[in-house]
Amino acid sequence: MGTLYEDIIDYGGEVFGKDHLETLRECVQCGKCTGGCPSGRNTAFRTRKLMQMALVDMREEIFNAPELWFCSTCYTCYERCPKGVKVTDVIRTIRNLAAKEGHMSVPHRMIGVYVMKTGHAVPIGPAQMELREAVGLESQPPTAQHPQNKEQLEQVQTIFKTTGYDAMIDFDWDTMNLKGMDKGGKK
Amino acid sequence: MTEHPTEYAYFLGCITPNRYPGIEAATKKIFKEFGIETKEMMGASCCPAPGVFGSFDMHTWLPVAARNLAIAEEMDLEIYVTCNGCYGSLQEADHLLKGNPKLKEQTNKILGEFGREFKGTTKVNHSIVVLHDFIGLDKLKERITKPMNDVNVAVHYGCHFLKPREVRGHGSSETPYILEDLVKVTGAKDVDYKDKLMCCGAGGGNRTADSVQSLEWMRQKLVSAMEVGCDCMVHPCAFCHLQLDRGQAEMNKAFGTSFDFPILFATQFLGLAMGLSEKEVGLDAQTTTMPEKLLK
Numbered sequence: 001m002g003t004l005y006e007d008i009i010d011y012g013g014e015v016f017g018k019d020h021l022e023t024l025r026e027c028v029q030c031g032k033c034t035g036g037c038p039s040g041r042n043t044a045f046r047t048r049k050l051m052q053m054a055l056v057d058m059r060e061e062i063f064n065a066p067e068l069w070f071c072s073t074c075y076t077c078y079e080r081c082p083k084g085v086k087v088t089d090v091i092r093t094i095r096n097l098a099a100k101e102g103h104m105s106v107p108h109r110m111i112g113v114y115v116m117k118t119g120h121a122v123p124i125g126p127a128q129m130e131l132r133e134a135v136g137l138e139s140q141p142p143t144a145q146h147p148q149n150k151e152q153l154e155q156v157q158t159i160f161k162t163t164g165y166d167a168m169i170d171f172d173w174d175t176m177n178l179k180g181m182d183k184g185g186k187k
Numbered sequence: 188m189t190e191h192p193t194e195y196a197y198f199l200g201c202i203t204p205n206r207y208p209g210i211e212a213a214t215k216k217i218f219k220e221f222g223i224e225t226k227e228m229m230g231a232s233c234c235p236a237p238g239v240f241g242s243f244d245m246h247t248w249l250p251v252a253a254r255n256l257a258i259a260e261e262m263d264l265e266i267y268v269t270c271n272g273c274y275g276s277l278q279e280a281d282h283l284l285k286g287n288p289k290l291k292e293q294t295n296k297i298l299g300e301f302g303r304e305f306k307g308t309t310k311v312n313h314s315i316v317v318l319h320d321f322i323g324l325d326k327l328k329e330r331i332t333k334p335m336n337d338v339n340v341a342v343h344y345g346c347h348f349l350k351p352r353e354v355r356g357h358g359s360s361e362t363p364y365i366l367e368d369l370v371k372v373t374g375a376k377d378v379d380y381k382d383k384l385m386c387c388g389a390g391g392g393n394r395t396a397d398s399v400q401s402l403e404w405m406r407q408k409l410v411s412a413m414e415v416g417c418d419c420m421v422h423p424c425a426f427c428h429l430q431l432d433r434g435q436a437e438m439n440k441a442f443g444t445s446f447d448f449p450i451l452f453a454t455q456f457l458g459l460a461m462g463l464s465e466k467e468v469g470l471d472a473q474t475t476t477m478p479e480k481l482l483k
Contacts, residue, residue: 141199
């Protein structure tokens with residue numbers, strides 16, 4: 001583990017390319033990101049502050065602040081940054097690093113549970129099948145959740161097993177739920 | 188003039204088929220009307236959500252997206268979508284994989300476990316771009332049988348349709364025109380409003396992280412559209428639709444308000460103007476109610 005900046009470049013660089021994330025070094029703290037941020041006008045999330053905290057290696061402070069998860073990834077800052085900092089991708093990379101160290105809420109983990117169980121973050125139910133029929137569609141689309149597409153769903157599950165996403169969110173393949181989750185949905 | 192495909196693989200995603208099938212029905216019906224065939228993508232999964240899975244583990248997000256792209260490649264078809272989340276995810280994955288051979292190799296190692304491969308032979312299109320650029324405004328105009336002459340529309344883009352512009356390729360994200368053109372072709376008025384380019388509040392896991400806080404963004408956006416006399420909001424994103432439509436009921440409960448501001452996906456709005464009924468485009472089955480002037 002290096003500094004947070006080094007980790008951002010190394011980890012995020014594998015997907016976005018190192019140059020893309022090294023733009024973080026160009027930040028001059030002008031605050032244009034915060035000025036246009038829809039979250040900033042409603043929450044304590046401050047994009048400019050987050051960029052500086054990342055540069056001065058305040059890893060724990062960033063990872064433990066709930067505000068890290070109040071960015072909607074709208075890309076307004078990314079589009080407007082006068083120095084070309086790829087802000088939203090820096091934020092997504094920081095979130096990846098935080099999640100890897102266990103900073104991930106139960107509701108966020110549950111989105112992964114739905115995809116591993118059904119192939120979909122928002123699965124279908126009986127009421128929605130009726131809605132489909134009412135507009136002249138098949139009651140179930142032929143996607144990974146369709147009972148006839150078990151093999152297709154298994155392919156999606158294979159990806160989650162191969163990358164270790166299941167372990168990252170504490171997924172239990174026996175119960176098809178989070179480990180230690182009681183019936184009331186509390187962990 | 189460039190030749191555009193007349194047959195596409197429709198990437199459904201989650202919210203369109205599983206919550207708002209009216210969006211799926213309206214889009215398929217309109218496309219068929221203009222001679223565009225839709226093929227189903229057997230076994231497609233969640234895109235997966237770019238701001239969510241991309242925020243948690245981009246090394247899982249990418250192969251799941253690549254698998255979806257590979258399904259369309261096997262069909263030898265380009266893709267169209269009805270959700271900005273799907274658009275964002277699939278187009279970004281396609282862009283990254285085409286530009287990085289090492290990443291493509293790593294991703295294909297995973298897909299190879301079940302005999303699939305990302306080759307880079309498909310293209311990800313948004314349905315409203317197919318309408319605007321491929322079918323074209325002139326042809327659309329010919330089919331408007333119920334003009335929306337006295338309707339004031341607040342256009343909402345959502346985020347991942349326009350941004351990042353270097354990937355999306357629809358020009359400036361500050362001065363968009365595609366949705367405005369589609370609204371105006373029906374005879375309706377495109378009305379500018381304060382928070383027009385603002386996010387609906389749902390993306391990036393924000394709705395899941397703190398739903399009431401995310402609904403407050405939406406409340407501000409809706410108020411700014413209502414303040415200038417808009418009758419409804421027209422948008423290109425199933426995920427925004429969930430937040431803007433169902434979210435109004437959640438917001439009314441959380442804040443003690445009584446909002447009922449009509450929300451329509453672009454093809455639902457066009458469908459009404461082309462003579463489809465409220466029921467045929469699924470607008471009778473959603474949270475917000477449609478005013479008479481949209482249904483006349």
